[in-house]
Amino acid sequence: MEDTTYTKGIYTATIGVRAIDGGQFQGLVSLARDDGEDADSTLYEVEAASGNEEEALNEARALAHRILGEIEL
Numbered sequence: 001m002e003d004t005t006y007t008k009g010i011y012t013a014t015i016g017v018r019a020i021d022g023g024q025f026q027g028l029v030s031l032a033r034d035d036g037e038d039a040d041s042t043l044y045e046v047e048a049a050s051g052n053e054e055e056a057l058n059e060a061r062a063l064a065h066r067i068l069g070e071i072e073l
Helices: 053-070
Strands: 004-008 011-020 024-035 041-044
Touching: 004 053, 011 053, 024 053
Parallel strands: none
Antiparallel strands: 004 011, 011 024, 024 041
């Protein structure tokens, strides 16, 4: 599966999913700042577990939009 990314200014959010205990899945968002220097990234995790990958990916997508929406340029 190809990575899905969203950008706002110098910020890029990449979403993903990982398997966790009990056959559940967790959505992830990696937020990177590319300001010409070292590109630091922060990993955010969706708090709630999901029963399937698609649901976890949708949760990660929503989290990425919230994170980017809160950034002021």
